[in-house]
Amino acid sequence: MIEFELWYLVLLPLLFAAGWWLRGVDARQRRGEADSGPRAYFRGLNYLLNEQPDKAIDAFIEVVKLDPETIDLHFALGNLFRRRGEVDRAVRIHTHLLNRADLPARSRAEALAELGQDFLKGGLLDRAEDSFTRLLDEPRHRVDALRALLRIYQMxxxxxKAIEVARRLEREAGESSHAQVAHFHCELAEKALAAKDEDDAAGHLEQALNVNRRSVRAAILAGDLAARRGDVERAIGHWRGVGEMNPDYLPLVAGRLADALDAAGRRDEALNFLRRSLLDHPSIDLLDVSHARVLAWENPAAAEALLRDELQRHPSLLGFERLLGSRAAAGFGDAPVEQLRTLIQAQARKLARYRCSKCGFRAREFHWQCPGCTSWDSYPPRRIEELDAQ
Ligand SMILES: [Zn+2]
Known part of the structure; x- marks a missing residue:
């Protein structure tokens, strides 16, 4: 791949040089000019072939001074350098273009857009933000600039600011990002909750649910907020709502919901809810949550029965690992069983991760936004073993 691009890097200027030469040969013959342009070109080419890209850039910059029609070559070279990860060189080429007083307005905007992409690729977010903000007044670049700014503000x-840009994108390009905007409000709500500003949190959660009625995350947080304000019934209502919106996400709230019911003196209801949910929407996380409560609220025998029943219905390595752990805790484990458990544990750890459905990034914790590819809602709330068994 890299080899292929290297050849492009050499071929592109060569093609430009050929075009230029054919175009200008008559005029130059008539005027009897010294042929300094192509010489600068071939010097640049020579530097590229000798892997001295910086000297090559100097030579090509000289060419563009002599012939403004080579602007396209500079865009092509800048792009190639950026794609090869040589961001500094791409920045140099695009900055040089931008600084040219005689550059047409159209090309100037294009150079600014390319420079913004260079900065983005190089992780210079402030400078990328600055470039794209300046492009907002350019009708041809506005939508792309808004998309880039949306990415930058999330990073x-x-x-x-991300909410503002998303709204503008919807207004100007009809690109809806309701699910994302709900997450942005949830992020702000979490921040407000951490700062103990409950009113601010409530405001953001209301807005999150306004833009996305089915925001599971907003419902979970609304329950958390209600619980914090001492309104247990309201909290229970919000968390139950999660199961109705999308039962896949039940494992994320089942523990909180069961504990709230128990605190309200409704332990039987809590246990029924857990057993029912496990039957209707089996999952490892739900099994863990249920097992812990049955163990604490009933007795070890009932907890083990829960594990055995579930394993019979849905055999899984993670489930067996839990069962062996429970047996060991009850004092039934002997040396070979313990050895087997250690072996299974090593495998279970790998199978117990969550995995992004977009990029495959694995994580020990559940994420609303993938740390690998920054997609939202790309983590199914299920462990890898379950995902692969489906
Ligand atoms: Zn991902």
């Missing part, structure tokens, strides 16, 4: 965790 910078500037959720307020």
């Amino acid at each position: 910078e965790r500037e959720w307020g």
Whole structure:
């Protein structure tokens, strides 16, 4: 792949040089000019072939001074350098273009857009933000600039600005990002909750549910907020709502919901809810949550029965690992069983991760936004063993 691009890097200027030569040979013959342009070209080419890209850039910059029609070559070279990860060189080429006083307005905007992409690729978010903000007045570049800014503000965790840009994108390009905007409000709500600003959190959760009625995350947080304000019934209502919106996400709230019911003196209801949910929407996480409560609220025998029943219905390595652990805790484990358990544990750890459905990034914790590819809602709330068994 890299070899292929290297050849492009050499071929592109060569093609430009050939075009230029054919175009200009008559005029130059008539005027009897010294042929300094192609010489600068071939010097640049020579540097490229000798893997001295910086000297090559100098030579090509000289060419563009002599012939403004080579602007396209500079865009092509800049792009190639950026794609090869040589961001500094791409920045140099695009900055040089941008600084040319005689550059047409159209090309100037294009150079600014390319420079923004260079900065983005190089992780210079402030400078990328600056480039794209300046492009907002350019009708031909506005939508792309808004898309880039949306990405940048998410990377910078500037959720307020991200919401503004998402709204503008919807207004101007009809690109809806309701699910994302709900997450931005949830991020702000979590921040407010951490700062103990409950009113601010409530405001953001209301807005999150306004833009996305089915925001599971907003429902979970609304339950958390209600619980914090001492309104247990309201919290229970919000968390139950999660199961109705999308039962796949039940494992994320089942523990909180069961504990709230128990605290309200409704332990039987809590246990029924857990057993029912496990039957209707089996999952390893739900099994863990249920097992812990049955063990604490009933007795070890009932907890083990729960594990055995579930394993019979849905055999899994993670489930067996739990069962062996429970047996060991009850004092039934002997040396070979313990050895087997150690072996299974090593495998279970790998199978117990969550995995992004977009990029495959694995994580020990559940994420609303993938740390690998920054997609939202790309983590199914299920462990890898379950995902692969489906
Ligand atoms: Zn991902």
